[in-house]
Amino acid sequence: EPEVTQTPSHQVTQMGQEVILRCVPISNHLYFYWYRQILGQKVEFLVSFYNNEISEKSEIFDDQFSVERPDGSNFTLKIRSTKLEDSAMYFCATGQTNTGELFFGEGSRLTVL
Amino acid sequence: QKEVEQNSGPLSVPEGAIASLNCTYSDRVSQSFFWYRQYSGKSPELIMSIYSNGDKEDGRFTAQLNKASQYVSLLIRDSQPSDSATYLCAVNIEREKLTFGTGTRLTIIP
Numbered sequence: 001e002p003e004v005t006q007t008p009s010h011q012v013t014q015m016g017q018e019v020i021l022r023c024v025p026i027s028n029h030l031y032f033y034w035y036r037q038i039l040g041q042k043v044e045f046l047v048s049f050y051n052n053e054i055s056e057k058s059e060i061f062d063d064q065f066s067v068e069r070p071d072g073s074n075f076t077l078k079i080r081s082t083k084l085e086d087s088a089m090y091f092c093a094t095g096q097t098n099t100g101e102l103f104f105g106e107g108s109r110l111t112v113l
Numbered sequence: 114q115k116e117v118e119q120n121s122g123p124l125s126v127p128e129g130a131i132a133s134l135n136c137t138y139s140d141r142v143s144q145s146f147f148w149y150r151q152y153s154g155k156s157p158e159l160i161m162s163i164y165s166n167g168d169k170e171d172g173r174f175t176a177q178l179n180k181a182s183q184y185v186s187l188l189i190r191d192s193q194p195s196d197s198a199t200y201l202c203a204v205n206i207e208r209e210k211l212t213f214g215t216g217t218r219l220t221i222i223p
Binding site: 031033035041042043044045048050055056058091098099100101102103104105106107 | 145147155156157158159162164201203205207208209210211212213214215216
């Protein structure tokens with residue numbers, strides 16, 4: 001069964017460092033998303049990406065965040081200067097359509113010290 | 114603020130019984146509704162989608178939608194221990210964005 005693959009599974013970083021989280025979407029999916037889940041809290045939307053551009057972003061997705069799909073396969077989330085409150089599980093999700101029927105990757109746990 | 118509300122539980126149901134999970138949402142124009150299952154430490158997994166009023170059945174799962182009452186529910190028949198998980202209600206409130214509830218933790222008691 002096709003799946004969304006995320007790397008790394010866990011990253012520990014110092015506050016102020018840059019972090020890049022990577023996702024390989026399911027091959028025929030056109031819509032890509034990043035969500036995050038702080039421990040014990042709800043899953044929160046960060047950004048949606050379609051046709052090589054951001055289609056929607058949340059208030060969380062400020063200037064410290066960026067996304068790109070540089071090589072047509074990997075979909076990346078970059079956090080330029082991490083803060084303690086960025087510690088969370090980051091989920092990549094993809095869909096064939098933008099209806100909300102999403103396939104989630106296993107997540108990348110980010111710990112900022 | 115556009116919200117999705119769920120009872121956080123925990124909800125305990127005996128094995129073989131029907132588990133009933135409920136969700137309300139605040140935005141009347143929402144069109145798409147989903148139930149995701151999340152096992153502890155794992156990612157959300159889509160189990161049901163529903164787009165029109167009424168019931169939609171898939172195996173042991175039935176989703177029910179009432180747009181007038183802004184209410185969506187999930188029934189799990191013949192509950193199994195493997196159904197023990199957190200069930201997330203999600204609503205497509207804004208075009209490309211799913212808004213999730215906090216989830217209801219369900220425990221099936223053998």
